[in-house]
Each structure stands twice: as C-alpha cells, then as structure tokens.
Amino acid sequence: MQFAVRDGKFDVVIAAGPRVEHWPSVGVRTLSLLCAEMGLSVGQLGGEALTVHGIIPLSGTGGLVIAEDIQGRIHRIHARAAIRITPGLSWPDPFPGWRSQALIPLQTAEYLRQKSQILWERLTVILGTGNRALQFGSTLLENGSGQVLCVESYAQWGAKRFSGWEVEKRHFEMLGGKITEATPLEVIPKAPLLWQLRLQDTQGVRVLEIGRIVSAGPFHNSLGVREYPPGSLLFEFDQTASTLMKKGAEGWLLEEERGRWLAGKIVKALKGHLGPKREELDTLFRTAKRKLKRYFRHQEAPFTPSYQGKWIATADLKKIKTFGGVPQKLHFTQPIASIECFEEIPCHLCETTCPTSAIKTGKIPRKTTVLTETQCTGCGLCLAACPSRSISLIQEQKDQSFSKITLAWSGPKPWKIGEFGMLLNRRGETLSSGRIIDILNPSALNLKKKIKNDLQKDEKVQLLKIQIPSHLLWEARAIKRGRPSESFDEAFVASEDPTAVKQKYIKITLNGEKRTVRDRVFISVALFEIGQSRSTDILLCKDGSCGLCDISVDGLKKLACQTKIHNGMNIRFAPPTHFPVQSTLLCPCLRISQQEVINRLKQGKLRSAEAILSVTQVGGGKCHGQLCMDTFKRVLLDQGLDVSQWIDWRFPWRDWVLAHP
Amino acid sequence: MPLDSDVAILGTGVASLAAANLLISQGISVLLLNPDRDFFLEDSELPLDPLIYGKLSAQKILRNSPENALKFLRPDFPGAIEYWSGTTPMDGYHDPSAPHVRQRGRLWISSANSSVQRPWEALEDFYVEASDADLHPQLFDDWVTIQRFPGCSSHSLHMKGLFVPKLCDVDTVRYRNGLLEFVRERLPEEKFINGVTQLEWMPEGIRFHSDGTLKTAKLRKKMLAFWTPRLTPWILYQAKTAEIKPKLPIGARLWEDWLLNSREAPDPQTIGTFNNMIVWAHSEGAPSKDSPTPLLAILRAGPLIQLEEIHLPKSGGISSDSFKSLSDLCHGFLKWESFSIRSLKTRIIFEWDDEVKWLLSKSEPLIEVIPACDGPLVDVVRVARSACEPILMEA
Ligand code: SF4
Ligand code: SF4
Numbered sequence A: 001m002q003f004a005v006r007d008g009k010f011d012v013v014i015a016a017g018p019r020v021e022h023w024p025s026v027g028v029r030t031l032s033l034l035c036a037e038m039g040l041s042v043g044q045l046g047g048e049a050l051t052v053h054g055i056i057p058l059s060g061t062g063g064l065v066i067a068e069d070i071q072g073r074i075h076r077i078h079a080r081a082a083i084r085i086t087p088g089l090s091w092p093d094p095f096p097g098w099r100s101q102a103l104i105p106l107q108t109a110e111y112l113r114q115k116s117q118i119l120w121e122r123l124t125v126i127l128g129t130g131n132r133a134l135q136f137g138s139t140l141l142e143n144g145s146g147q148v149l150c151v152e153s154y155a156q157w158g159a160k161r162f163s164g165w166e167v168e169k170r171h172f173e174m175l176g177g178k179i180t181e182a183t184p185l186e187v188i189p190k191a192p193l194l195w196q197l198r199l200q201d202t203q204g205v206r207v208l209e210i211g212r213i214v215s216a217g218p219f220h221n222s223l224g225v226r227e228y229p230p231g232s233l234l235f236e237f238d239q240t241a242s243t244l245m246k247k248g249a250e251g252w253l254l255e256e257e258r259g260r261w262l263a264g265k266i267v268k269a270l271k272g273h274l275g276p277k278r279e280e281l282d283t284l285f286r287t288a289k290r291k292l293k294r295y296f297r298h299q300e301a302p303f304t305p306s307y308q309g310k311w312i313a314t315a316d317l318k319k320i321k322t323f324g325g326v327p328q329k330l331h332f333t334q335p336i337a338s339i340e341c342f343e344e345i346p347c348h349l350c351e352t353t354c355p356t357s358a359i360k361t362g363k364i365p366r367k368t369t370v371l372t373e374t375q376c377t378g379c380g381l382c383l384a385a386c387p388s389r390s391i392s393l394i395q396e397q398k399d400q401s402f403s404k405i406t407l408a409w410s411g412p413k414p415w416k417i418g419e420f421g422m423l424l425n426r427r428g429e430t431l432s433s434g435r436i437i438d439i440l441n442p443s444a445l446n447l448k449k450k451i452k453n454d455l456q457k458d459e460k461v462q463l464l465k466i467q468i469p470s471h472l473l474w475e476a477r478a479i480k481r482g483r484p485s486e487s488f489d490e491a492f493v494a495s496e497d498p499t500a501v502k503q504k505y506i507k508i509t510l511n512g513e514k515r516t517v518r519d520r521v522f523i524s525v526a527l528f529e530i531g532q533s534r535s536t537d538i539l540l541c542k543d544g545s546c547g548l549c550d551i552s553v554d555g556l557k558k559l560a561c562q563t564k565i566h567n568g569m570n571i572r573f574a575p576p577t578h579f580p581v582q583s584t585l586l587c588p589c590l591r592i593s594q595q596e597v598i599n600r601l602k603q604g605k606l607r608s609a610e611a612i613l614s615v616t617q618v619g620g621g622k623c624h625g626q627l628c629m630d631t632f633k634r635v636l637l638d639q640g641l642d643v644s645q646w647i648d649w650r651f652p653w654r655d656w657v658l659a660h661p
Numbered sequence B: 001m002p003l004d005s006d007v008a009i010l011g012t013g014v015a016s017l018a019a020a021n022l023l024i025s026q027g028i029s030v031l032l033l034n035p036d037r038d039f040f041l042e043d044s045e046l047p048l049d050p051l052i053y054g055k056l057s058a059q060k061i062l063r064n065s066p067e068n069a070l071k072f073l074r075p076d077f078p079g080a081i082e083y084w085s086g087t088t089p090m091d092g093y094h095d096p097s098a099p100h101v102r103q104r105g106r107l108w109i110s111s112a113n114s115s116v117q118r119p120w121e122a123l124e125d126f127y128v129e130a131s132d133a134d135l136h137p138q139l140f141d142d143w144v145t146i147q148r149f150p151g152c153s154s155h156s157l158h159m160k161g162l163f164v165p166k167l168c169d170v171d172t173v174r175y176r177n178g179l180l181e182f183v184r185e186r187l188p189e190e191k192f193i194n195g196v197t198q199l200e201w202m203p204e205g206i207r208f209h210s211d212g213t214l215k216t217a218k219l220r221k222k223m224l225a226f227w228t229p230r231l232t233p234w235i236l237y238q239a240k241t242a243e244i245k246p247k248l249p250i251g252a253r254l255w256e257d258w259l260l261n262s263r264e265a266p267d268p269q270t271i272g273t274f275n276n277m278i279v280w281a282h283s284e285g286a287p288s289k290d291s292p293t294p295l296l297a298i299l300r301a302g303p304l305i306q307l308e309e310i311h312l313p314k315s316g317g318i319s320s321d322s323f324k325s326l327s328d329l330c331h332g333f334l335k336w337e338s339f340s341i342r343s344l345k346t347r348i349i350f351e352w353d354d355e356v357k358w359l360l361s362k363s364e365p366l367i368e369v370i371p372a373c374d375g376p377l378v379d380v381v382r383v384a385r386s387a388c389e390p391i392l393m394e395a
C-alpha cells in the first residue's frame, strides 16, 4: 500500500519549514552537532529528499513530525523535542497597495536579482534599513541599478543598529545609495513596472515614481527562537544565515549562536545525567546566551565620522588614523592593509582569511582591531573577504603628488588597467578621478583550500590598484565609472564580459495574447520580466510551498514558480488571479482586513492568538499563512497581546498533494 | 466577598458558557471558572452528529433535524441564528455572520468490501423504520446515487445508498463566540476567570489560584463541572483525592478533521457517509457555490482509546489507516487522481454508555460532574440546559 506510514523516533528532530533557503544552514549544523555530541539522537529532516509537512504537538512535550520522502512514502517521526526552521518573511505594516505586485519581500527580490534579467534601473525603494536591506541595496547599485532608496518607517530606528550595521551603511552610501526616514502611505499603479509611491516624512508628503518596492523589515529585536506551548520542547528557529558567512555576517553569527544556545537548552531538558559533560554544556550555554544578549545590546550608532563638506572633520580623521587597524608607519614604504572597521561586533572574516595572521579583531565587544603591520604582506586577501569593503591597501607617498590605494570591487563589468574612474568618499560623494594601474588577483596565491573555495563561490571580486592624488588617500574609499565618454573602451570591455551570454527568446501565449519571453526560465520569472506578474506572484518560494502562483499551462494546473517556460506554451491565469490591489488586507487569501481582526479582538475581549484564529481564520487560506502570519502577530502585539512566543502549529504547513498510487 | 455566588461553573467549552448564560439570564449569580487560558482551546464540539457508530434509528434522525437544532440552539442564544434550507435563496433580512443551522441530506453509501460499513441489511431495516416515521428516506441502487455524494466526479460506479433528506449541521465556532461575548458582557470581569489552577473545596465554598493569587468564593448552591476531554486530568485527580469512584466513559474516540482542496465546488446539499468518514462541502454560514477555494471536509473516526491514554504521546496523530482511508475515499471512490490536504485537526471525544451526573464531593458544597459535554453541539447545549434545570426550578 502506497500510503503506509513508517514510524520513526528521534530525541531531537530539526525540521525544515516552508521556504527554507538552504539546508542545513549553520544553525542547524551547530545545533545537531552539539546535541549529537551530548548523546542525543538527532534527525535533520529537510533538503531535496525529504519534505516535512508539519509537526503535530503532543500533549506534554514533543511532537509528531510528518514527512514525505522522494518516493512519496510517509514518515511519522516521534520527537521528544522538535524544532521548525523558518526563514521568516518581512512585511511592512499594511498600507493601501501593499499587497500589489509592486511590493516584494526581500527574499523574492534577492532571488529575482540572481535568476532574472529584470532591470532595476528605475528607482528601487527598500523598506527597511537593516543590514540585509542595506546589503541588497549595495548589490543593486554595484550591478548597475540607477537609484536605491532605503526607507526606515519605524520611528525607533535608532534602536535597530546591529552588528555590522555601520560598515554596511557606509558601503551602501559609498555606492550612492540614500537612506531616509518616512512612512509609506500608498502605492498606485501607473504603467507596467511603474508605480507611484507616496511617502510621508517630516517635510510632508513625497511622491516618487518607482520600479519596485522591496520589503525588508521591520527589524525584529528578538532572540529568534520561540517555544510554544511554553515548556513543550517545540521550537521555532529563525533561519538568518545565508550560504556564505560573507553574505550577511550578522545573520550567520546570530544563527550559529542561537544553535548553541538551543542545543544547551534541549540537552539540559532531555538528559538527566550528563556527568562530566555537564560543565562543558553549562559553559557553552552561558557563553551563547551572553553573546546573543551582546548582539542585541549593540544598539547605539557606532563611530561614524562627521564631515565638513566632502571632507572628514579633522578630529575624526585623526581618530581614524590612530585606530588600531590602521597602519602607522610601514604604509609609507609599501602597500599595507588599513582595516577601518569600527564595529563593536566584528565578523572576523578578515582575521580568519589573512594567511599571515596580521589581523586580530578581538573579542566581542571589542574596542579596536590590531594590525601587526610587519606581518602584512599586502596580499589583499582581507579586502576580498570583507563583506562591507572596510579594508583597503594604502601606500602613502608623502612627498609626491600621487599615492596608491587598492580597493575591492565587484560588479557586472570588470575594470581594465588604464581606465579612469571617479573616486568616492566614505559617503559616496564624488571627489576626483583616479586611474587603475594594476589589478591584483588574490586567488592566484597559494591559499588554504577553504579560503580558496569561499573566494571562488563569491561573486567576482576585483582588487583595483589605483593611482590617486595624495591628499585624497584618507578620503577616497570607493570607485565608480564616470559617464561613458570618459571611459576607456566601452565596447571592448563589454565584449570581454563573460556574463553577457547570448539569451534566447521564444514566443508564448499568455491569456490569448502572443508574448516574447526569455527561454528556459521559470514562468513566474518570465512574468516578472515582462511586467505581467500578478499580485499573488510575490513569494516565488523555491519549494512551491505557498501555492499562490497557480497557473494553467496548456490546460493543466501548474505552479508558475516551479514550471519552466518553453516555446509555444499556452499560459492562462487561473482564477483567482489577483489580490485586490488597493486594499490593506492583512490576509488576502481570505480577504480579512487588519481592522476586522482588531474589531473581533476588541468585541470578544479575546486574549490569545488561538482565540482570534478560531474566530477569524487568519492564515487558513491558500498560502497557509505565509503572507500574513508575521503581520498578524505584530498586529496582536500592538494590541497588547503577548504572542511573541506563540507558534502556529496548524497542520500541514503547506498544501500536501497525494497522488494516485 | 466579591466572588461569592449561587453557582460556580467549571468548564472549558460551550457547555459551561451555555449554562452560565442560562443561569445569569434567570438572575442566578454565577462564577465562571476555566482551567484553560480561554474558551478556544476546547475542540471537542462537533457541528453535526456523525451517525457512524451504533444503530441508526428514526429517533436519532429526529434529534438531528434542523427543527430540533433550532429548538435547542435558539432560545438562549443572545442573537440571531440563521437557517439555511438548502434550496431556495434566503429572503428577508439575514445576518451572514450569524451562526447558521444548515439543512442537508445525509447519504450512506454501502460498499461490499468494507468492514466498517454498515451492512446493507441494516440500512434496509432503517429505511423501513424511517419511512414509517415520515422521514422520506430514499433507497438507491444505481450510479445516480453516487452523484449526490459531495466531491464525486461523474463516473458510473455501481453502489447502493440510502438517503435521508433532512438533517442538520451548525456553526460551532460562531455559536461559541456569540455566547462568549454575551457572557463576558453580562458577568462582572472578576467572576469570569481563565487559567484557574489548584482548585480545591473548603467549607461552604471553593478556593483556587489564578493570575498567581489565591482566591476564595462561597457558594450558596453548588458547583457544576462540565466534563470535556480537556477537563479530564482535573476530574480524575479530584475523584482520587476525594476517594470517589468516577463514572467513566467507555472510552475516548479520536476524530480526524481533514480539509481537502476540491477542484470543483462540492454539492453543499448532501453530507455523505463512506466507511468511517463523513464528507461534506465545507462552509461557514450559508454555503456558496462560487467560493474561490472550494474545500471538502472529512470527519474520520479514529480508534477508541482508553481514558488513561488521552495524554500519552501516541494518541497525538494520524496513522497509516488515516491515509489509507483518505486514499480509499478520494482515489478509490471519488475517483480523484490526486488530492491535496489543506488542513488536519485531531479531536478527542468521549463515548458514553449512560450519561448520568455524579457527585465529586462527599460533603457541601456539592460538586456535580456533568458528563457528555462533548460531541455534536446541539447535544452539548441540551446537556448544559438539563444540568441547569434543577437549579432553575429551585429558584
Ligand atoms: S593584506 Fe594580506 S597579509 Fe595584509 S592583512 Fe590583509 S590578508 Fe593579511
Ligand atoms: S572582514 Fe574584518 S573589517 Fe570587514 S567587516 Fe568583518 S571584521 Fe570588519
């Protein structure tokens, strides 16, 4: 019988929730490793071979994890402790138009940037100013987007600075990104791929013509692990790490620490006698707890130099020059790394990368970085490693009019020796021009395998050695291309660009109309590219878990995000194809507004999430709450309900198709 | 003392709310106690009587008629209760968000190869009885029968069936919510207490903890404890301490509440019975044919477990049999190629031999345990009312 259920048993099950971005991520690895070391049996359920459909809480502690393997067999696994890993979604507070296709969550935006040729040339507005928001903004700018504006819409944004924030911000601004404080009022469609966004700031209402809004907030100042019901050993664990530490050091560090902390908690609960290991565990738990706390306390703005015009104020320049990571002597004779990273919580990537151990970033919170000048060979590896471009190699030629600086750079169009570029200060303002005199290639060095791997996985980084006016050596920290006419040989550079692969275009029929789209991309991506996506097509979950992008392909029902396009395809939108664009619906699947939830809550004096769910059914729609549960929780919190620990365990957590044997 | 009352009501579900509502409206002072955090965790009330086990009788059908449902649900409910009769659109003013009583027919399918199925002879016997009682049953012996089964895609499968046109189902959540809002309004806030722990009795009254403080209340009459599955640990514990032998149910049955995505809107006028599952078009309020996401609800009877097992891990979930049954229904009978599961909820509902009240205390104050406060909502409300009747008569 096909639907035989296999029973299994583990002490600890770590289960991949819908939309996990990669499996297993660093927190999952840390957690399972530590639990296993302490003698618990651990099951990691997720990835390509196993789809977890849900966890059914048991009375008391633990739960039943129901999963399906690649052959369609069903597994029922009893877990004494179960952890659901979820990537979380970031949605702003509702405003008219927020459910239109103009607004996509950060995860979708990142996916589209990689997978599609959507041009981000119109103004992109990012709602949120956290590290990941800024980093995404920087990536857009590095890849040739016109303008990016990060909007902080939460009044207390001063309290949201987080480990690595200052470096991210600096990087973003250096590339020409802008940050502002405002509240979104409304999005109105104007034309395909063109929207009008109205923002309220202290000056009044601003109207912007935009191409897309990326939602990357609000920032959660929370531990990122919840247990519900309390004491049940059923946890939800936020996935914040990316595939590489470099692509978001703070998320990585947090997740890893969270994994340690949770492992400590679970082992303590499940293992009565730990014997000599007890002490080890206690230390681990305490350290993790302290570190996590430390990360969250990092809320004041770190040192940011003040400016007089385009120039750093004298006192602050002196501070930079005397910083422990900045060379004091040897840079007068040779290129030396200048590590200008003022974070109390460093990511350590430069330290672990340096082959000669010239860098010590210190413990958290650290006061300064120590660079041992005499050990620095000027290889430039740390430049390539640093996610926020806080390091440069400087060689100050005091008595000459020109000095040399080496900067890390990445983007679609590589530089050539001899080209001129515009030098920018730490805020992205143009200073003067500089000339590329050499391009270093760090991967040619004799390196440890791990570092080499990471370098290769990374987007192509160029280390540009630039000749710059000596008086700018301490001011210029970035370079960008000037107007095309000033450039070296545009056509030649373009022809050398390996990413400019010839694309094939094909014809399809969309709702009866002929369209030309790029070949071999997912339908959802193609729809985005031709400006025909629906307001339901906003998650593009890689696992098809939200099920919102239903589409009829040659008469068969398919998910647009899971189906590749081919020539002659006949595509029709399956009803219902849109959420009402101008609405402020909290749960568009079930057409429930925020006000409705608040009304029910107030009328019935409801005090728990279960109560409100049973009355309103929020999250019971097609997407299983993937669009709405986050905002729902926030609405309840605003109404004074304590739901910060609450987890929605409704089963299954995505539609589960069982085909005929 | 502000908490002193005529009657204390202990419960987690609709029965206690209905009782409170009834007593308050007759001027009896009530203290409402709930060990749960609120009234939404109890999920042992059903919108309908599954009528899967036991002998079918005309009397049972009559008890599940819409008229009977309205008779019990309407009088004490503080608001409108709408009636959906299935065929004609409702005219006049209607409150679409009020709890609805829906009239739907019931169809029992008899397939030869099932052990759970009632034998055809039993259905035939019942047909005779139902005809005599003017219930207008119909026997089918052709594929047209199958067409009435909700979710059935047209095909020619030869099966026998019995159809009874007038039974009902009701909106449980809406009903509970209506009661809850009303009781909350009528009862002083301090006498509506959730999260009650360490409840004990003392001379003339009770004491308990809530919000971390010890509270006491004198009771002039008695305490009613409405025994739902969630209250079981408390009842058993109290019985043990008071050295009283509890009158136990036969067992607790696990019910699985499945919602499946349906390609077409299933026929809302019939509730089908197939093996140990009843199947209907899911709806709240009046069913509408043009719901963008039509859902098929399935209530499947799981195993009967012992009382002690309720809180053991293995009772928590779905088994091989669950999936096999679903596959038998969807692939085998409805002939769907595939089906997708939208949601599953498991419920525990007691099964009783005789539903007699018993006392949980040997001395004053009297603590009366009311059994059978779970199951079909109409029965729950009926039980709550009959528990209150002696008090009302006295008053
Ligand atoms: S340039 Fe090379 S040697 Fe110098 S600090 Fe950086 S990685 Fe170390
Ligand atoms: S790599 Fe070093 S300089 Fe760069 S952000 Fe991390 S700690 Fe700071």
Ligand code: FES
Pocket: A586, A587, A588, A589, A590, A618, A619, A620, A621, A622, A623, A624, A625, A626, A627, A628, A629
């Ligand atoms: S938005 Fe899909 S369930 Fe709420």
